[in-house]
Every structure is written in structure tokens, then in C-alpha cells.
Amino acid sequence: MSASVPLTDIRDFKLHIAGEWQTGTGERRQVRSPATGTLIATVTEATDHDVAAACDAAAAAFPAWAATDTAERARLLRGLARIIAERMDGLAELESAVTGRPIREMRAQMGRIPEWLDYFAGIILGLEGEANRVKGGFLTYTQYRPYGVCALLTPWNHPVLILVKKLAAALAAGNTLVIKPSELAPVSPLLIAQWAREAGLPAGAVNVVTGGATAGAALVNNPQVARIDLTGGTTTGKRVAAAAAERLVPCTLELGGKTPVVIFADSQLDEAVAGALFSAFVAAGQTCVSGSRFLVEDSIYPQFIAKLTERVKRLKIGDPALPDTDIGPVISAASRDRCFAFIAETKADGARLLVGGERPALSSNLSDGFFVPPTVFADVTPKMRLFRDEVFGPVVSVTPFRDEEHALALANDSDFALGAAIWSRDIIRAHRVAGKIRAGVTWINDHHKNDPRSIWGGYDMSGYGKENGWDALKSYLTKSSVVVRTEAQFSDWFAGGHRYG
Template sequence: MAFFPVTDPAVRQDFPHHIAGVWSAPEGTARRRVFDPATGAVRWSVPEGSAADVDRAVRAASAAAPGWAATDPDERARLLRALAALLRERMADLAALESAITGRPIREMRAQMARIPEWLEYFAGIVLGLEGGSNQVKGGFLTWTRYRPHGVCALLTPWNHPILILVKKLSAALAAGNAVVIKPSELAPVTPLLLSAWAAEAGIPPGVINVVTGGAEAGAALVAHPEVAHIDLTGGTATGRRVAAAAAERLVPCTLELGGKTPLIVYDSADLDEAVAGTLFAGFVAAGQTCVSGSRILVQRGIYDAFCRKLAERVERLTQGDPADPVTNIGPVISAASRDRCLGHIDKAKAEGARLIAGGTPRTLPPELAAGFFVPPTVFADVTPEMTLFREEVFGPVISLTAFDTEDEAVALANAGPFALGASVWTRDILLAHRTVARLKAGVVWINDHHKNDPRSIWGGSGDSGYGHENGWDALKSYLIKGSVTLRTAQDFGDWFAGGKRYG
């Protein structure tokens, strides 16, 4: 079965694993239910992957890795472009399915899906330009660099961007010549399975891409597997610590893209309406469920009151409802647990004295959405650094506003806390923008915009936000092991123990 009729909401779909290029039944009978977050109904199910399932997938990847690594980069690039073309053909169905599974409004998903093939095409292109260097060195030696893939890579992907984040990782890994085993989030595992099946259709050899679904048991078995040589995780900070510890135990390299508490600095030199619109996007796209959601809005006191008023007015006008409706601005959060956590943050912010200026109470929704996991888009003003909402990641549509007076104060507030992934600066004063950016510890910074992404733009953080990079040459090279070769060019061999001269 190559293509599932995935968009019919009346059809319950039960998926197997996808291993060695084919749909593959699990070793056990346990299954995990996957909910439609807009209705609370079970729409899909996947296997609860076991250590035996993981081992089967890793062995398939291990068997395929040497042949894929030996494939000419031109051919690897051609196959990546073939997969990109297939994704473009099926974009409408893929966007509808991602929207249904994640709860993201269809308008958002269509915009995101339209760009996903670019990652496959970009890495298909740059791998052809991968070059080593050479030097003639002291003593009659020539040295040059070479690259080789790790072999089997584990890709652990999140639920908020199931295909986008997977394709970011997968494109670099495959272009570099690695085989992969993917463990998608148990909350949104379906589209990665389909992507693996479509890759087989595109001609990517069996075993190069494998997907095992499940929860913590499957993830732990994958990162601990002795044949996994590189791990790439996007997830929460707590999960990242566990994965990093497991990788360190085996001295396996990691890329970790973890949590965030992203600040937006809005100076009084900003275009006020533009900054309000940018904040609305930063804070509420994907219902605030992205690693760089603008959750801490720092506004200079001269425009603070006007900013609060304008933002509150726009938040109240956001349409919340069915993700499949093109007019919907805000869908549900991913799960009942996420909903309850967000509502808990709202209650705590009220109790700690933050001033509620928008949202805060559930909106009236149609009966068919009554059991969905909806959180009202919510804004609190006058949030101080001591409050929980200022410090902790919400991962939902709840944001805070804090006033500041000086440039130094803005930077100190932005840098407060253990996260260092994203930030944005809003000002028409270019000198001020440059000074501020130079002092921010965030790994990804935007000026007068937010959350723009491109295959060429390095993406990664530090501290509790992880380490390593996605996108660009850094991502490709992270999936390669760089080595050197030294060749003696001198006619005579320097036999050291016979009195010869050696350099080194």
C-alpha cells in the first residue's frame, strides 16, 4: 500500500511500522492511540514499539548504510530531489493530515508544507559542493581532508512540526550518506510513517529510512543501541538531558534542539503597529507551540500602555475553532495534558498578580469541538521576572508583557533564565539593533521579524536549549566525520631508530 486515503475524518486508520522500505508489523500487540486534538476523538493508532522493533529497524539501517554511503553524491541528490517532487504532488493531502493531527490551522500548514521540499533540494545541492582541503606541510608531506558518514543515525522528532523538523534532519543525514531510524513523537507519529513510504516510492533504497513508533521505551532503546552512531533530537530539555547522558555513555555525538523561553524586545523606536502584528504572530502561530514562540514580550515604557492596548484588541479578534476551516487563526493544543498545563499557567499568573488583558477564559465553541484541547489565546501584562510565567516555558498560547526603561535592562531581561534559542529585536534604530543583538545569548535572532526559517539559516541554541545546529553547511557536516590523510612525498624514508629525522 503506497498511499493512504488519509484526509477522511470518518475513517479510523491503524498503522504499522515502516522498516526496510515496507510496512512492517510490530513484534508485539500493544498499540498507542493518536487523538484528534480538535475533537478529542481517537482517529489513528500506531504500534507501541519495543526494543525488538527498534533492533530490527537499526539492523535494516546498518545493512543499508554501506551501500548508501558508497552511492555517488549525484545519485543521492537525484533521489532527494525525487522525494521533494513527490511531496509537492501530495502537498494538499499532507497539509490536511498534519493539520488534523497537530491541530494547527490549515492556512498555517499549507504555508509550511509549501516550503518543506526546499530542504531536500538544498541539501541535494550543497552536498555536491562538499570539498576537502590540502596542504604541503613541513618535512615532505602532503595532507588532505576527507569526509565519511557516521553510518546509522537516530532521528527523534517532535509533534509540533512532525514533517518540517523531520525533513530538516533527514535531508542533511541522507545527503551525507547516512541511513536513519526515526522515532517520531507518540502524539503525532503518522506523517513520518507516510514520508518513509513515499521515500521508497521515490527510489530511496530499502533500509535507508526506517520509522519505529512508540513512546519512551522505543526512544530509550534507539539512543542506547550500539549500532547508532549519531543522535539528533528535537524535544524538551528534560528529554534532552536523558538523551545526552545516554549518548555520552557510548561517546556518540548529538545534536539537541530543546526548550525555549523566547524574548521579544520592543523598543520605543519600533513601528508600533508592526511590532504588535509581529508579536501576535510570534506568540500565537501554532497556538504558541513552537520552540521559538514569542512568550516573553519586553516593551519599552514609552510605548508600553499603547502596545498593551493594541495587542489585547488584536488577540481578542483572533478566531479560534476547527483547524480545517481556513478562517481559523488558533486551533487546539496537542493534548489534554498540554491544555491542562496551559490553563494551570493562566491560573498561577492570576494568583501571582499578573494583569490579565486578553483571554484567560475558555471561548464558546461549536458542540463538535467541545471535547477538544482548546486554550484561549491569553495575554498577561505587568509580569515581573519573579513570576512563574516569566521564567517557565508554557508551550501554548499564553504570553507575558514586561516593561523596561533602558537598553541595558532590556538585554538583562532577555538573557534571564537558562534558555538560549531564539529572540527578536524590534526597532527602526539600526545602531540600537546591532548593539542589542551583539549582547543577546540566543542562537537565532531576528530583527523586525520573527520565526522566519530557511535551509540556509543556521538554527540552534545553547544552555537548556541544547547544542548543535540544523540548516546550512553546519548541519551537513554534523552528519559527517572529518578526517585527514597524510602522504609522504619525500624520496627518502626517515627511519627514526636508525638515526633518521622525523617531523610530527
């Protein structure tokens, strides 16, 4: 595919199996713009047969790929990084059209995608085992091996970023892949598979099957899949975890969140408001670490909600293809309806609506889009559903707190433990609170910053396992121990030898 993605042309995408475009045996599924309803592409609804073929291709490619020298794997990953960098503008346009995220957001995100491939290409060269002489005249050393066929199930909100985070670590470790992207954003992973072939990765190293829950279930239950990595909702994560447990297959599960953002009175208020705006409404609130529960010290509570309201009113809702658009649509009619159901229920609960809450008036070409205005409720209590449940849309709550103890009690009053943020100029307190808040990723005086070196993942209802860093690379490898006798004489236990263990 050329550097420019022809968005004006409807493309009929096939499955990508064994390094080739393959027709598949399922029905066609339409991919439409959530902003306009325009048909962007069609893809195949993969059947059990198609998924099995992809797993067979990955299994056939695994021995040679696993045996490839790490320096060669690193070279090929860097080649893929360069291809993505060259085609970044077209990829950003495609992602914006499919997901509804504003083009300005997508260009910024796409600019960092190659970093993950370069990072894991680098650290795989530094993977080392250990060796020790131990009691009884033995030498022990450790070795790493890839698992084999890995199933990557990726979401619609960051189709390329989250895929590449997983793919880079898994391929660097020597695994082969079968990817099942979300049925709502399935196109870019197919392109990444094709570009991996162009970069020189062997046929079958990267396979993509498109479809919905049926294809996903077939993949996680395929007997050739040796490891599973899912980013998705908590309900889906529970199903995948159960299927993996049945075969004792290891998983990484990055699931839902209900991120608390704790704002102390000593924070720089305008900075904290700007950070709140970004954390709540980037990607129209459709991120797993979206700032959705703002906990504000009562002495600055009135000023905070006034400033936040004023900033939210200035956000521009509209066509995601325009560079001055701040807020695009949510991904689907179901997402839109869920957001408005939260709004109606929170009004009924007695919370104070500060801004938003009504369907926006937009131009006629956007009349079929799934738009939800950025919406802020004040005086939300822990008993309200908006405080407790994930919306996955641009609807957030603000709640006052008295002191540090009260702030922590509110922040930790959740079944989720993925992200959190703390705003304070008292760095001692900020670190102290970070040590007590329940989250796998905590930001101090910022939000949603991500890097290949910074581990990512939560616990409890937010799942388990880690992305990024050495933790991610090693999670795609099994570690074993080899024990070597170095004594000349063997101790024959049943002939009177006395060494055991």
C-alpha cells in the first residue's frame, strides 16, 4: 500500500493469513464512520475455519521465527517501524475516519508508534540469563524461550497504538501472532500485517482475522494458542480469562477503569484544570484511563468547577477530519445511548449539571453521527452510578473532599485499579498519596502520558499483567533452569550415595 491511504475509495479487505490476503469463508461486515455514517470499508466476518487457518499459519511459522537470531528480529522490527513512520499521515487519516477521533489527536499519537518497535528491538538484544554455582558441585543457568502462537485481541479506541504495544514485545521475543481486532475498527491491523511482510517478516508471523465475538471465542479457544493478550472491557476479560484457565494459558488482561483525579488546594489551579480537560475529553473520554472522577479539595472546589465549566464550553465538537475539532463522536449508537442514559440517571440522582447533557446541534452531514457533548456533573456522591461505573464517553463527575484521608477514601472506593492522577505542588504529599492510591499507573501533575519504558496495567476489575518495559518482553517468554553436574563422580543414591537435592 502506498504512503497515502485512499480514504475516498471504499476498500474490500480480506483476511491476512500466512502472509497473504485471503478471502475467508464468512459474511462481509461494513465499517462506517461514526461521525457521518459513511461507508469506509468492508471486512470479513471470520469463521471458526478461518481462525483455525490463521492459527495453523502462525504455528507453522513459529519454529523458524523463534530460531531467528535476536539481532535479525530487531532489524526487521526496525524496518516495520520505518514503514509506519513513512505512512503515518495516511494512517492517521484512516484511524480518525474509522474511530471518530479528531485528526489532531491521531497525528500526535501516530508520531509515537514507531518508538515501541524500536524500543523492543533494542532491549531484546540485552536479554540475558543468569548462571550460578550451587551447593553439591552443580552449575545452574537460565534460558528464555518464546511461547509460540500468541492471540492478540485489540480494541477500537487505539487500534494501532495498542496493537503495536503488544505486537512489538511478542515478536521481539520470538512468538508468532494471530490478531483479532475489534469489529468496530478492524482495518488498520490488516494494514500492519501487510506492512510486516513488506518489512521482511516471514509469512505467518503476523496474521489478522476480523470479526466479532464468534471469531474472538474461536481464537482464545484454539488449542495452538499458547498465550493471550487482551485489551477490552471487564466483562469480555472475564470470559477470556475463563477460557484461558481451562487450558492453563497465561494472559495479559488490560480491562476497564474508573480513574480518580485528586486535585489538592496547593495545586496550580489553571494547570490542574487544563490537565482535567485533557484527561476527561481526549478521545471523547473513550480511554481506559480517562479522567472520569474528579476529587477536588473543598477550599478550591467552587473555583475549580467554574474554571472547568468555562474551558469545556469552549471545546469544539464536530467533524474529526477538521484540524480545529476538539471532540469527535463516540464509536457507536450503543455508546452514545449509554452516555445519555448515564446523563439522565445522574440528573435524576440530584447531581448538578454544569455543562453539556444535551445532543449537540451540528451540520447536516454530521446528523447521523454518534455525538455526545462533553458533560460535567458536580456534587456527585459515591452512591451514584456515575461515580462507580465506567461510562467510556465524555461524561464526568466532580466531588469535593475535606482532607487527604477523605480524598484517598473516595479515590479507592472502586472495583477498578488501573489509572489515577494526583495534582499537588507538595511533592512529599504527592508521593505519599501515590503510595496509597489503588492504581497500576499513577501520574503526578499530569495525565495519560505513556512510553515504551513505562509499565502499564492494573489489577482487580482492571485485569492483570503488564504492557511496556522489560515486564512486557519477559511476559512473552518462558524462563527455565538448566542444572549441570560438574563433579567428576556421580552420586548413586541407591548404591549408597548421600547427595540429594
